[in-house]
Amino acid sequence: MAAEQLIDGRVIEACQQGDRAAFQLLFETYKDKVFSIAVYSSGGDRAVAEDVTQQIFLKLFTAIRQFRGDSEFTTWLYRLVVNACLDERRRRRRLLPWGETVAMSNPSEKKPQEKQYARLELAEAVREAIGELKPKFRLPILLKYIEGLSYEEIASVMGCSKGTVASRLNRGHSQLAKRLSHLNNPALWGE
């Protein structure tokens, strides 16, 4: 995949030796993907996602010397990302009053019903529905569609089998479809 090709052994080695430019290259390569997962995992809270992204890269920077290449670098990185997102979710659960969840979008900003089916609303609706999935269904979807990982890579990141990844993606897709069945409109998809 693209990210693996971009960051080769020399870049990793330079990072391990404390080369700041190499680390910036690493950051620039992965920041959008890491940030995207953090946003979708934090219920759309960009400020929280920025914190999580920075913490992930700080952890990466401090731990990269221990990276021995036993696994793919991306697997190692996304394991950090997944763990950080799960930790953040646990932390926020403790802070939130019982029953309260973070809304993906401000209800006052909701578009009128007649615009619900407009193309621009689609991505927002999907973001919201993704945020409502359980992490075990959401994270494989994010790793697949945002990071472009194969089932084997997702399995390695999540620490489960390929079959489990296939099953979770299947269930995640089904749940998305059920939540957003009202968007199953050929006109909306340009068909």
Add this chain to the structure above:
Amino acid sequence: MFSTHVTKDISAYCHGELSNEESKQFAEHLISCAKCRAKFEEVKLGMKLAEQLPQLSAPDYLWRELEPLLDRPNEIQPVRSTSVWSWQMKAVAAAVLLLVAGWGVWLVYNNRANQILAAKRAWRVTRLDGTPTVGAERISKNGELGVGEWLETDANSRAQIDVSSIGNVDIDENTRVRLLETRPTEHRLELARGKMSAHIWAPPRLFFVNTPSAVAADLGCAYTLEVDDQGSSLLRVTSGWVELELENRESIVPAGAACETRPELGPGTPYFEDASSVFRQMLKTVDFDPDANTRSSALVWVLDQARPRDMLTLWHLLARVNGEDRARVYDTMAALSPPPAGVTREGVLSLDQKMLDAWRDSLETTWMGVGKGVPKPIAEAYWKVKNGMSRRLKDMMPK
């Protein structure tokens, strides 16, 4: 593995995670199992929705805030909730220098990444004859057709395209095709001119071909599609079904049938290729002649020549002619193959969609080459064997 339902493999199939053999077996099961097809449509919608998830851009200031903290890695605290502005100020000079140095390197790598990404969304092309080209590149043995790229053959060259993991397309001489899209829920080619033969073992509506006068949607099949210099096309289906559509006009074409299309008019009426030449010639007049009287006269010939097998053509004509002509079509159909219970003359003439669908459902078995009244599952199994869709079913048949 595939003797039972295949619902658990739907995402893996669409993501190309199954082997070719598993994919073929999956598709075979899906075509014959309504339950799995319904689940497939649900998962496919979920996948289409997930594809809408955009990758977001991290704010530019993240690095500026992060960079000074790298010197104090133990201070891993939420950055948003701490005052980092002073650190930003101190780090600006160093960060600018690093940014300038890093930016050049990043651009090079980023360019490489884009090339790799583009290559990932490509189909393998194999030369069959001569020297086909993809863009300006000549294909001597194998090549790749990326999204947006044109594959062209001249009078002496032919090529074969692997359509992801769902089939292949042979490109004949003097043909120009472009890859428009390839993703788990949609693979789409554009055929600007020339001739192609597609062999697809995917579930319905995953593979599409755009032509200047219609879109061919694969319903699990093999077919040839030919486009001339005026943009008109001829579809000939050799197995399975293909749907031709342009805006609100559509034709469903089964194996053994063909259908012509014209720019701006869209698909004509499908017909079985063993129909008489008079029937086919008159049908072309009904479909495409600009004069209404001529079309009406030709329709009389079509109805006069129609056989029970031509109910395929007549059923499509119902919605394409008006008034007395529609009544004539209905009367001919009713004489050849009376409508099923619940389908009335008045309903059909007013184009009641439920009644039209019910009549079509009762006729589909005859379009598959078996008699009317044969239960549909048996007709479908027979049809699959006849069209080579199922090796396992074939193996089970008495020698």
